[in-house]
Amino acid sequence: MEARHLRYALALADHQHFGRAAAALGIAQPPLSQQIAALERELGARLFDRTARGVFPTAAGEAFLVRARQALAEMAAAVSDAGRAARGETGRLRLGFIGSALLELLPSLLNRFARGHPDVRLGLQEMSTCRSAAALLAGELDVAVGRGAPRGAGAEDLVSVTVGRDRLVAVVGAAHPFAGQAEVSVEQLRGEHLIVAPADEEPLVAARLAALLGEGADSPARTGGITEARDVHTIIGLASCGIGVGLGPACMRAAARRGTWVCEVSPRVELPELVMSFRARDRSPVLAAFLDTTREVCPGVGGQLGDRRVGR
């Protein structure tokens, strides 16, 4: 039995007339008679009563037609669902990101993507750049947003694009001597207790700071100590308590609250770029759609990806 038989039976039930049903199906009348007869033969039951007043389904026909309608609807849904999935309109996208990405990039990006793809289930998880890269390679994430392109084992299986840049700023509590200053110098920072991202979780950020503050940044030669904090909110929180001077991306200003003060650092220093990564071999249409949205939101991403057609 093929879908054709179902379509023919339904058309015949609709028109109650072989000739008109055949016309509606775009075929001649004899083939319709044959196919209906073949269907009845296969089922071992008469589906239609041919009377002088028209063609009417038997009890078996009624039962058959109910199921046939449902079956064809399922087939149509199969086509529709497959298309939607292929266009990335349904599915799942698991995104790992560092906390600071939630300050500027992600709000607009996620908002736009969610509006355009309401049936995609988003899985969002804040995590360090290192952990998100590992999770990406382990297949636990589909997209990662972190600082600096992942390096090391497996990095060649990932594609990374720059989606944002931030200069380094310092954040202090209101009671700190720096409070009220527009900027502080690198030399001044060398004498302070610093609150920075953990070196093992954000190695590129740590390396950049180490290069800035001198190789002995965490050696006893520096006056102040080091406190590591997992994300920007913790850095700001600790700084506001007066524990030390927090160092982080300029977008931290958006999260700075009362009782804190943000200084520019002179000379200007760029932190590692905000980078979006995904598996190079991932052909997920949802990922492709997400990258399309990213292209729209972040100027320059299009050029980095070229005409890479992920998915399809």
Add this chain to the structure above:
Amino acid sequence: MEARHLRYALALADHQHFGRAAAALGIAQPPLSQQIAALERELGARLFDRTARGVFPTAAGEAFLVRARQALAEMAAAVSDAGRAARGETGRLRLGFIGSALLELLPSLLNRFARGHPDVRLGLQEMSTCRSAAALLAGELDVAVGRGAPRGAGAEDLVSVTVGRDRLVAVVGAAHPFAGQAEVSVEQLRGEHLIVAPADEEPLVAARLAALLGEGADSPARTGGITEARDVHTIIGLASCGIGVGLGPACMRAAARRGTWVCEVSPRVELPELVMSFRARDRSPVLAAFLDTTREVCPGVGGQLGDRRVGR
């Protein structure tokens, strides 16, 4: 898109291997490749990733396969349901019957039928022979059980078979002079107030009684009066109150309760036969199955129906 495409896609998903899936489908590998390719072309989306480790559905493929499974299940259900309906295992049977049929015939018949056809919805309604015949012709019933084959307009469109015979008995209250007598004569009945079925509802019964008691059965020439009662229970109830002598089928004994007495009538008189009727042109498989059961329960019915194959 045809059902074939769904079957092939599901087989491929099951075996994750074109060659083995084709073998399982009983075809060669190239046609499977072609059909899958045609399906993907029609959908405009790739359904399977061909990797070195096997063939795996894409996101679109997963979505498609879920619906495809459902669609094929519906098609199988269509076949199954049509077959069951054709065999009379599902559907509806509306039965109209006179109250006395519930005393002997219907308990065993309905019990047996319901056991063999648990998915047939039975519609049962007690009604007079006249009304059930009309309801049958109006399409409001499928089977009627009454006394005497229906006559009059439309009767030629009905088929009737005898499913039972009953002699006439009289029922009286415990205080009636007949109580304790094994039998009463027709002459004795002529002088009594009689409780009988309504002449307009059960014309054949009434005619038989009129013939028995004399043409002037309801004329002033008879000593006693006439009370009409719609069913056997009402006849018994009225008789037990001492209103008169109830006349009805011998199966009334099964319903006679304390405070009533049942006498045979001499000489023995047969009431019109218990008759089962249905529309001659009714090809309902449920009706056919019901008649089959009736054949099993009522000896002699088979001979009356001959090899009439109702339904199918």
Add this chain to the structure above:
DNA sequence: GGCGATGATATGCGGGAGATATCGGCGGGC
């Protein structure tokens, strides 16, 4: 009882599903 309408049957044709043969490509193994 002839006639028109409707579904069934007869027959020929073309497309497509499937078979066989072969190619291309990737990975594993010695």
Add this chain to the structure above:
DNA sequence: GCCCGCCGATATCTCCCGCATATCATCGCC
């Protein structure tokens, strides 16, 4: 590192079946 083997794609042919046209059978109906 190179070769072999497995697997899916492609090429080509065949044959069946689905559809078309033509015709028949049947049943109401005027």
